[in-house]
Amino acid sequence: GAVVSQHPSRVICKSGTSVKIECRSLDFQATTMFWYRQFPKQSLMLMATSNEGSKATYEQGVEKDKFLINHASLTLSTLTVTSAHPEDSSFYICSVPGGGEEKLFFGSGTQLSVL
Amino acid sequence: AQSVTQPDIHITVSEGASLELRCNYSYGATPYLFWYVQSPGQGLQLLLKYFSGDTLVQGIKGFEAEFKRSQSSFNLRKPSVHWSDAAEYFCAVGPYYGGSQGNLIFGKGTKLSVKP
Numbered sequence: 319g320a321v322v323s324q325h326p327s328r329v330i331c332k333s334g335t336s337v338k339i340e341c342r343s344l345d346f347q348a349t350t351m352f353w354y355r356q357f358p359k360q361s362l363m364l365m366a367t368s369n370e371g372s373k374a375t376y377e378q379g380v381e382k383d384k385f386l387i388n389h390a391s392l393t394l395s396t397l398t399v400t401s402a403h404p405e406d407s408s409f410y411i412c413s414v415p416g417g418g419e420e421k422l423f424f425g426s427g428t429q430l431s432v433l
Numbered sequence: 434a435q436s437v438t439q440p441d442i443h444i445t446v447s448e449g450a451s452l453e454l455r456c457n458y459s460y461g462a463t464p465y466l467f468w469y470v471q472s473p474g475q476g477l478q479l480l481l482k483y484f485s486g487d488t489l490v491q492g493i494k495g496f497e498a499e500f501k502r503s504q505s506s507f508n509l510r511k512p513s514v515h516w517s518d519a520a521e522y523f524c525a526v527g528p529y530y531g532g533s534q535g536n537l538i539f540g541k542g543t544k545l546s547v548k549p
Binding site: 322324327328359360361363364383409411414424425426427429 | 442474476477478492536539541542
């Protein structure tokens with residue numbers, strides 16, 4: 319079964335609104351979770367590292383005020399796209415580090431479309 | 434610079450034919466190599482991984498990959514492709530030990546289409 323649950327799978331919103339995406343670790347506690355962004359026909363790019371109980375670490379070029387990350391518990395991280403614009407339309411994927419060799423478990427992704 | 438190159442953007446094979454997807458990497462440390470598969474609108478599923486030992490690794494769904502250090506390659510193969518294998522395939526490299534576990538470097542992907 320799924321190790322990581324990501325919700326919603328698809329969201330359409332109006333420009334200027336905010337959208338929250340949830341990532342849940344189902345099988346184990348995760349002090350760290352990762353958020354990726356994938357543009358059409360492009361690879362995954364790490365946006366930020368979500369840290370339980372502390373501030374997220376953002377990759378260079380990612381606006382922390384636009385992409386708010388909250389990791390309030392050991393099983394849940396949320397990514398909020400604030401004041402969304404059409405250029406924020408993309409596929410967002412979260413991942414959770416696994417124990418041992420598995421390295422990363424990925425959520426099923428969220429397709430965000432901003433009108 | 435660390436990078437992953439998947440030279441083929443799109444490959445079409447006939448069902449039942451063999452498949453090889455190419456992956457070359459540039460990495461400064463001992464690499465940890467992965468192949469993931471992504472169906473449309475879905476997240477990534479791990480097919481197989483290599484970090485040490487036998488350079489030919491077996492994965493799920495009948496896939497295998499061979500690590501060739503001298504060629505900095507980690508090509509994915511399957512002897513007989515099924516229509517359900519049509520998807521996007523990503524090669525990725527990451528640190529073997531330490532570092533940010535999220536910071537896998539992904540190739541741009543190869544889209545596989547399967548002809549009946």
